[in-house]
Amino acid sequence: MSDKDDAPRSRATAEMVAARANVSRVAVSRAFNPHTSLKPEKRELILRIAKELDYTPDRAARALVSGRSHLIAIIVPDVYAHWESQEIDALTTALQHEGFATLLFKTRTDYSMDEQLLATMRGHNPDSVIAFVENVKPSTLARFMGRAVPIYVHYPAPGATDDSVSNPLHDRLNVLQWDGIDQAVALLQGYGARRIAYLSGAPESRANTSRQHTLEEVMARRGLPPPVVVKGDFSYDAAYRATVNFFRVGDGADAVFAVNDVGAFGVIDALRHELGLRVPEDVKVVGFDDIAQSHWKSYNLTTVKFDLDERVNALVRLILRRLNNPAAPGLQETLNTRLIVRGTVG
């Protein structure tokens, strides 16, 4: 009706659809909500007209009244970048299938979390928060998020009594590292390695400390001397430098168990390209994560796997279970690890 009607095109509203379909505005709302009673043919008509008008329910308005934003916040640091990008990728796909959108937040690298950022995140009212970070404590996050129950990754020590009733409330993805690490050490031992070094991640990281403790215990039970710790920070560059230093100035080792795959790549490159050592003949290397690059021929890394699909499915289950039962005590899902044997041990 105006001279140019496609300039700052505004979106269609439920009211417009209702008018066009000769129904009430509420009927339109019902047409878009599966579990409401509405005559099938009416629903069909409404949906058809909605499509013609390019109408989609406004999620902000819907969130305001229903309390569901259909937003899942993910907080990531930028350590482990490789593993996480794969996980975010898979998780986003899985969440899309369930009707959720991924809201991404990046923390600082110094293992502290900006309160300002938490406030912003809370403002968006996510239905759930997955904290890949280790820099924000459950208590802090719980204080900030009202409705959403955060999900944390735990690395329970084998045999440790589980304080199931977690306070403040948060849900857990338990990752059992024992099996994978034990298999790795057994393989190393079987190929004659005795002096095994541990390339660490950032010392503040629980992923790092738990991995180290498990390795120490596994080695002790197998009658091996405790691992020498080579300090890294999950990155390739730090691993490279630390390895050069350890083999030039320090004692070196028969094998290096790396906290993650990217670190293992740094170790391998330092050994081969800077120290003139062969992998696996002179030094054996094991990683952790099994990221996509691990099977690339330049590395062909033997590593402890963490199944990505299983992990994503477990996370999605946690989210759905929590949304179905907001008052439930701390929920848990558990995941195991296993060794993927390739060419860096032998």
Added chain:
Amino acid sequence: MSDKDDAPRSRATAEMVAARANVSRVAVSRAFNPHTSLKPEKRELILRIAKELDYTPDRAARALVSGRSHLIAIIVPDVYAHWESQEIDALTTALQHEGFATLLFKTRTDYSMDEQLLATMRGHNPDSVIAFVENVKPSTLARFMGRAVPIYVHYPAPGATDDSVSNPLHDRLNVLQWDGIDQAVALLQGYGARRIAYLSGAPESRANTSRQHTLEEVMARRGLPPPVVVKGDFSYDAAYRATVNFFRVGDGADAVFAVNDVGAFGVIDALRHELGLRVPEDVKVVGFDDIAQSHWKSYNLTTVKFDLDERVNALVRLILRRLNNPAAPGLQETLNTRLIVRGTVG
């Protein structure tokens, strides 16, 4: 004050803050909006009380009335995974500084885009949409998004007349590939390469076709025979297989120019570990992107760079410019490329 006040803790509202501060609800709103008139001391008081009560304005409610969701949607396919994860990372950080949150959507890999997904995205009312994808046309996206003007990456051919007035409306990040590719070919030529092959990406991708056309033109101007095309799809595995095939069954080449770094890694590994050829002595390799892994010692790749920070800044500028001027014609930002010389040509 109650027996258990931290059970299903609901968030504080502006009303509660207003009551506690003895001001009107509107004053609370103003306190959180920079460019509104409010006595400084009053603002301070309100903000202090808000902090005590852990109050944050609800973005859904705010979006409903202000028309700004503070959400920036990013659509990514899963090709180029490495480059994109870096870009999403940097972009998310930059957007956070501007008060925006990143809403992530993943498309299918088959270069078609799900209408259902577009509808979901529109429902969230993003302030802007960045389409890294090539599978959804501006016309489609424009039809779906009401207010948001999508941003596309273009690869203008040098000297091509620019149809500045784009219809449907979308903003552009122009990436000039000529300089970087010309420098790469010059370097290859300087080291005696004459038969240069091109490892392609997915054929439907404009990034791929434009890169190939530019390469062809550069080589023609330099008096070189046209490049043989080795078909890849941006992935390591496809590059690996295609390279093995090309050198075993096909003619081989003096050098391979890869559409992206990950592809270049596949080429290098195939040459070294499967074909027994040396890089760069027997075959030279150039990549495109300069992702983080490119400087790793196993590859140490010579590649055409696309500055990440510049690119992110340009995207953020496009978003802010568009939001400040919703009715402006198609906006543009331009970026150049240059060669990063490392060890795979020589």
Added chain:
DNA sequence: TTGTATGCGTTATCAC
């Protein structure tokens, strides 16, 4: 099965 009335939490408009 359907429609009416009400409210979600905030900002914009308009008075004062």
Added chain:
DNA sequence: GTGATAACGCATACAA
């Protein structure tokens, strides 16, 4: 500078 009031677009309770 400040406060009342009306939107924003939708889902829910209730009545029909």
